[in-house]
Amino acid sequence: MKKFLSAALISILLLSGTVFAGNISEKEKATIQKAIAGMIGVDATRVESSGAKKVFAATIYLVDLFREGADGSRFGMGKFILAQIDAAFVEPEGTQTNKTMPILKSIIKNDFRLNSQKDAEFLQDALDSIYKISSASDQKRKMIVQKGDDWIFIRGAFFKKKKGFIFKVNKGVITEIKYSLGIEM
Numbered sequence: 001m002k003k004f005l006s007a008a009l010i011s012i013l014l015l016s017g018t019v020f021a022g023n024i025s026e027k028e029k030a031t032i033q034k035a036i037a038g039m040i041g042v043d044a045t046r047v048e049s050s051g052a053k054k055v056f057a058a059t060i061y062l063v064d065l066f067r068e069g070a071d072g073s074r075f076g077m078g079k080f081i082l083a084q085i086d087a088a089f090v091e092p093e094g095t096q097t098n099k100t101m102p103i104l105k106s107i108i109k110n111d112f113r114l115n116s117q118k119d120a121e122f123l124q125d126a127l128d129s130i131y132k133i134s135s136a137s138d139q140k141r142k143m144i145v146q147k148g149d150d151w152i153f154i155r156g157a158f159f160k161k162k163k164g165f166i167f168k169v170n171k172g173v174i175t176e177i178k179y180s181l182g183i184e185m
Helices: 002-015 026-037 050-055 102-106 117-130 136-141
Strands: 040-046 059-068 074-085 088-090 143-147 150-158 161-170 173-183
Touching: 040 074, 050 117, 059 117, 102 173, 117 143, 117 150, 136 150, 150 173
Parallel strands: none
Antiparallel strands: 040 059, 059 074, 074 088, 143 150, 150 161, 161 173
């Protein structure tokens, strides 16, 4: 698993065109890719919360990418979420800005229904397992609100406005997921 993730991430980084300006040969590029492959490390943890098992159709991994220095030191290169369905991997959207979240929606079980507070609590547990709330002040603001056909999962505040997930439902079926940094209540 680690080798697959490492190879996939290195390929993405190196083939993106942002690493190489195009002034080196394919042989040089391959040599550099090989050297970098030995410096990049991946730690992955499978998410196994009861909410995640009930809500997600995918196996979810929290991934930590790092570079290993020649002296054995480690330099963090980023943390992200990967979801695996069969042999395919997708990266659910982050929560840095306002956005619709079709990838997150795609990894929710087709038969999961959001009809009750109990369903919402399972979903909250699933969200907590992959979208960690990092500050104590945001943790205190965490709440679930049902407003018509919307279920709102407050995850904290952003410049004094509530931030979080908005799940639109129709008869319990999730039709859309949005993340907002400015939820009006």
